[in-house]
Amino acid sequence: MNITAGMALKLIPEKLQTQPVFLCIDDTMVSKFGKKFEDVSKLFDHAAHNGSNYLNGHCFVSVMLCVPVWDKNRIHYLSVPLGYRMWQKKESKLDLAASMVRQAMPELRTKRNVIILCDSWYVKKNLVSIVDEYENLDLIGNARSDSVIYGLPPQRTGKRGRPALHGKKLSIQNDFTLPDEKTGDYYMAVRRVLTNIFGKRTVLAYVTSADKAEGSRRLFFSTVFPEQLQIFCAWQEKSPLNQTGSSRMQFIPLMLYVFRWPIEVSYYEQKTFWSLCSYMVRSRRGIEMLVNLINISYCAMKLLPYQDEAFFKYQTQSVQEFRFALSEQIRQQVFYAIFVEKVETHIKSNAIIKALKQLIQQQGYHL
Template sequence: DHAKHNGSLYMNGHQIVSLAMTIPIYKNNEINYLTIPLGYKLYDKNFTKLELSKILIRNVMPELTEFQVIASCDSWYTKKNFLNILSEYDNLKIIGGLRSDTVLYDLKPNPTGKRGRPRKKGDRLNYRNFDFKKQNNFFVATKKCMTNLYDKPVFITVTTTDINKFTSVRMYLSTVEIDDINTKYNRKPKQESLNLYEIYNVRWNIEVMFYQQKNFWSFGEYMIRNKIAIEKYFNLIGVAYSAVILIPFINKNFQKLQFCSPQEIKYTFGENIKKELIFSKLLKIEEIKENLSHLRYLRPFKDLDNLAS
């Protein structure tokens, strides 16, 4: 619900399905993440939000065939209609939140040799009986299980603040093998093994991106009612947001702006563009006494050395 509510009938709230990409970059002996929006779809009841999310993923997966892709989502999306997209791409995995009342089963039992169809799932499991270990302020347990959401075994991680009363229970689902997490995604050999909860926390970057776009990029200030126009507006903001984040990594003249706040980069670019345009035009007016309407190519900003990294 992104539009502002100021009492006007003209401005309505809308539900938007969005896809963002978080890119890990190894720098200064640690992993830093860049999060950029890839697409927005306005929910209008022609498609469910699960279907819209799959449309967005299908749009970008052809460009990511050489990479291992992990789709991270909240518990709204970890449903059978969304998880079945895994069968379309060999390099796609999912780590997502899960409803704490999701039914869990033990792994498929060995054949008994008796007549009849063999069981696809084991006995029903209760997450309260998992082997919990204390990690910081939480008790964490991970177990390979079967669910009704996906035909193959998945890893389930459960966190709670109290293993006696089981308060603040959070559950997460992963189709990524535990060994793969610690060999492919853990860059520091001496670091303790990662768990699904820590990998899932990377998803918080998308919340930060939403907050920035809503508060500093006019995401909720549109005054249009046409669905196509609204989507174009959102995606245009996404292009501008992505540009200011990626330019410091594309052009070496702006390296000092790497990993700065998008708002800081936008302000820096905006101020220097205004100086380039205004001062250039004033100088040419002074020289030839007539107005010029053309724009020169922007030179690398000279005051980058004074920026706070």
């Protein structure tokens, strides 16, 4: 896990060293028909399409690291899954995710801004409290719309009595005024608040809606403030982050939440093309080792085009396309190597050997 993180961090160009890096946290489920797998259980899956919201299988918590790299004079964030941990009932997914973040943080200690991105399941005390353990760690996450939030405490009046710990209770429907103009695809409002989840820490609360009049509203929290970020908005690949003007600077932390989506893409790719769900090992240790071995192979295909100039053209292509191209070249190399060995053993023809060696060198050059 830390080795993969270290390799990804080395890809950050010198001019982008001050840009934030992201740790995306999420979990995915793997359905299994057998009941003899260790720690297999009945799981609730809100995205299941099998006629029931429950499935028999395993749940894996994972962490993904997103680092900035150049892509045609634009800043592109390369997403690299660091590892998987199987969830067991004796330990909550929040504690499991927190332990994975703690394991990765030593590699990220030199970065100015490390930001955790997570959905509403993980915006709870067990996980968000970890941001107080590291000076360079913050969190941006979607929260339940019914989360209790308060305004900032009023100024002290000098009168007798205990000062208020917080202001009045706020409602995302009535206390956040949406502007007349959309930012990207949503109307956005923001204010500084206090909430039970973050204790005494002041955070930014963002409320968004696709329809100002009748649309449902979503709530996001951010422990990082715009003035704490040094981000090159104009060079960003993604919109509307690259369209941010001075009037929209306050919404930059919320716009960074878009970098959480690649973890969903990696789940789809690994399940569909990398046989992540096809394991037949029964023990928990064996399953974790196999799943992480698949993940290491997946990460290698993502990192190699940025490490070796021979594979530079595959940076903008999918991991699956690069894997296919690489496997084809390996297959050809193995075929020619075996053919040369047979020729040397049986024919002993110097002319044929010389021609085949030249062909192998040419194939290696064009790889």
